[in-house]
Amino acid sequence: MQATSTIEQPAAPPASDSRSWSRAFRDIREAWGQRELWAHLGWQDIKQRYRRSVIGPLWITIGMGSTALALGLLYSQLFGQDIATFLPYVTVGFIIWNFILGCVVEGTDVFIANEGLIKQLPAPISIYVLRMVWRQVLLFLHNLIVYVIVLAIFFSSLSHPYYLQNSQVEHPGLGLGMLLAIPAFALLVINGSWVALLFGIVSTRFRDIPPVVSSFINLVFFMTPIVWSTGDLTKVTNGTGSWRTAVAELNPMYHYIEIVRAPLLGHQQSWHHWVVVGALTIVGWALALTALRNYRARVSYWV
Amino acid sequence: MVSIDVWNASVDFPIFEAKSRSLKKLVLGKVGGKIATETKIPIIEALHDISISLKEGDRVGLVGHNGAGKSTLLRLLSGIYEPTRGSSRIVGKVAPVFDLGVGMDPEISGFENIIIRGLFLGMSRKQMEQRVDDIAEFTELGDYLSMPLRTYSTGMRVRLALGVVTSIDPEILLLDEGIGAVDAAFLNKARDRLVDLVKRSGLLVFASHSDEFLMELCNSAIWMDEGKVKMHGSLREVLTAYKGKDPYENLSPEMLERLGEAPAFAGNGGGDNG
Numbered sequence A: 001m002q003a004t005s006t007i008e009q010p011a012a013p014p015a016s017d018s019r020s021w022s023r024a025f026r027d028i029r030e031a032w033g034q035r036e037l038w039a040h041l042g043w044q045d046i047k048q049r050y051r052r053s054v055i056g057p058l059w060i061t062i063g064m065g066s067t068a069l070a071l072g073l074l075y076s077q078l079f080g081q082d083i084a085t086f087l088p089y090v091t092v093g094f095i096i097w098n099f100i101l102g103c104v105v106e107g108t109d110v111f112i113a114n115e116g117l118i119k120q121l122p123a124p125i126s127i128y129v130l131r132m133v134w135r136q137v138l139l140f141l142h143n144l145i146v147y148v149i150v151l152a153i154f155f156s157s158l159s160h161p162y163y164l165q166n167s168q169v170e171h172p173g174l175g176l177g178m179l180l181a182i183p184a185f186a187l188l189v190i191n192g193s194w195v196a197l198l199f200g201i202v203s204t205r206f207r208d209i210p211p212v213v214s215s216f217i218n219l220v221f222f223m224t225p226i227v228w229s230t231g232d233l234t235k236v237t238n239g240t241g242s243w244r245t246a247v248a249e250l251n252p253m254y255h256y257i258e259i260v261r262a263p264l265l266g267h268q269q270s271w272h273h274w275v276v277v278g279a280l281t282i283v284g285w286a287l288a289l290t291a292l293r294n295y296r297a298r299v300s301y302w303v
Numbered sequence B: 001m002v003s004i005d006v007w008n009a010s011v012d013f014p015i016f017e018a019k020s021r022s023l024k025k026l027v028l029g030k031v032g033g034k035i036a037t038e039t040k041i042p043i044i045e046a047l048h049d050i051s052i053s054l055k056e057g058d059r060v061g062l063v064g065h066n067g068a069g070k071s072t073l074l075r076l077l078s079g080i081y082e083p084t085r086g087s088s089r090i091v092g093k094v095a096p097v098f099d100l101g102v103g104m105d106p107e108i109s110g111f112e113n114i115i116i117r118g119l120f121l122g123m124s125r126k127q128m129e130q131r132v133d134d135i136a137e138f139t140e141l142g143d144y145l146s147m148p149l150r151t152y153s154t155g156m157r158v159r160l161a162l163g164v165v166t167s168i169d170p171e172i173l174l175l176d177e178g179i180g181a182v183d184a185a186f187l188n189k190a191r192d193r194l195v196d197l198v199k200r201s202g203l204l205v206f207a208s209h210s211d212e213f214l215m216e217l218c219n220s221a222i223w224m225d226e227g228k229v230k231m232h233g234s235l236r237e238v239l240t241a242y243k244g245k246d247p248y249e250n251l252s253p254e255m256l257e258r259l260g261e262a263p264a265f266a267g268n269g270g271g272d273n274g
Helices: A020-031 A035-049 A058-078 A083-108 A116-121 A126-158 A175-203 A208-224 A229-238 A245-248 A253-263 A271-302 B023-032 B070-076 B110-120 B125-139 B142-146 B154-166 B184-199 B211-217 B234-245 B253-259
Strands: B003-014 B043-055 B059-063 B085-091 B094-097 B172-175 B203-207 B218-227 B228-236
Touching: A020 A035, A020 A126, A020 A271, A035 A126, A035 B110, A058 B125, A083 A126, A083 A175, A083 A208, A083 A253, A083 B172, A116 B094, A116 B184, A126 A175, A126 B070, A175 A208, A175 A253, A175 A271, A229 A245, A253 A271, A271 B003, B003 B070, B003 B142, B043 B070, B059 B070, B059 B211, B070 B085, B070 B094, B070 B172, B070 B203, B070 B218, B085 B154, B094 B142, B094 B154, B110 B125, B110 B142, B110 B154, B125 B142, B154 B184, B172 B184, B184 B211, B203 B211, B211 B234, B218 B234, B228 B234
Parallel strands: B059 B203, B059 B218, B094 B172, B172 B203
Antiparallel strands: B003 B043, B003 B085, B218 B228
C-alpha cells in the first residue's frame, strides 16, 4: 500500500487566518460586493410569500393598515386620546416596531434558515444577514404606504403645533424636520444588521436563543411606548419623574423607535435618543465584529 | 494563478445533541464542576491531517467508499469548511456543484432559477441573461423554463443545474457525484460539455463512483479512506489500487487512444507524482 505521496508544497504552512480581523472585514466587504445577489434574494423572498395570491405584497400593506387602525381606535379610547393625533402615533410606532421585530426575530434564525446554502456554496456569511435586513427594509417600505395614507387623512391636525393628550410637550408639527427620519432609519438598518449578525451567530450555536427571543419580544412590545406614550407615564407620576419614567428610558427600543417616529410625526425631538442609539450602534457592532472574527468559520460547522 | 493548498488540515464536527446544545448545560455545567466532563461535546473527526497541493491544470478524481470523507474534502477545498486544525489557502473563483437542488427554488420558474444560481456562482445578472438562450438550448427544456421548478422531474433539474454550471467559466470546479440522474442521450451531450468545461476551468476536483467519468475527466486521483488521504497519484495507479484491478484493461482500443493511455499497465506508468 502506498502512503500519501509527497508533493512539493509551497513554502512552510502559514498559521491559519480563520480567526483574524482581516478575514472578518473581508467577509463583510465581499458580501457588500455581491449586492446583486442578496438584493435579488431579498426581493425574491417577498414575492415568494405572495406568489399565487392576487394582490401579492399589497397584503403586507393591508395587514399593517388594519392592525394600525384597530390598535389606534382601541387605545385612543382606552387612554382617552384624540384619534387625529393618536392614530398616526400608533401607526408609525407599529411600523417601526415591525421592522425591529423582523430584524431581531428573523436575525436569530438567519443562518439556521440558510443551512442548505451555507453548506453547499462558499459565500461570505454576511450575505445572509444583508438578505434578511434588505427583506425587512422592503417590508418597511410597503408599510410606509399606510403611513402616507394616515398622514393624508390627518394632515390638518398634524401640520401645525399640537399636543398629545397627557403631555405638556408642544410638538412643532410636520415640517423640514421630517427629513431627519432618513438618517434615523439608516441608523436603524445599521443596527438591524449587527443584531442579526450577532444573534444569528450565537443562535446557530445555542438553539435555545430563537425561542427565548420570540417569547420575550412580546413583553418588550408592551413595555415600549408604542400603543402608549411617555406622556401617560408622566401623568401617572404627576410629573414628578419617579422610577416609573425609567421604564421607558432604560428600554433601548424606545430610543430606536423615537429617533424615527418623532420626525415622521413632527414631534418635538430630543437629542438624547440619538446619543443612546449612537452608543448602542458602536457597542453592538463591536460585539458583532468580535463574534464574526471568532466564530465566522464555525458557522458552517454549527448549522 | 489558480491553486488550492491544504496543510495538515483536520475537520472536526462537534455533535451537539439536544442537551449539550443549550445554554443551560454550559452555564449550569460550570457550577458543579463534576458535570464538566459530561458537557464536553463529542467530536467526529471527518478529515484527519490532510495535506494537498493542487495547482492550475490539475484534474483530480476523488475515490473512496461512502463516508470516507469525499464530500467533506470537497467542502474543505471549496472553503465552505475552514480547517479546525492546520490551514488552507484557496486562490481562484470556486464553482461547486454538490447538491444539485441547492439554490434552486421550487416555486419559481426555471428561468429565474438559472439567474439565481448564476448569481451564486459569482456571475452578474446581465451575464446570466446573455447565457439563458444557450442554456435553454442545451437543456432542451424549451417552454418548461417558464414553469415553476416543482413541476420538473429529477432529471430535468439535473439538466438545468448542469446547464448553468457548464455555461460559466469557473476557475476552480468542484463536482460531487450525483449527476447520474439524467438519461443516456443527455449524458453524452453533457459529457462533451463537461469535458469542454473542464478544459476551460483551471482546476477540477471530481468525486465519482463512475470509472468511465473519472477516466474521461481526470488525470490524477486521490483515494480517501476513513478521513485520510490513503493514496494520491495518477488516476490509473489509484484506480488500480482502489479497485484491485486495472480498469483500463477492458477498454476498447479506440477509447484508450482517446484517453491517451497504454493498453497494458506497466506498473508505475503515467504517474507524474507517484
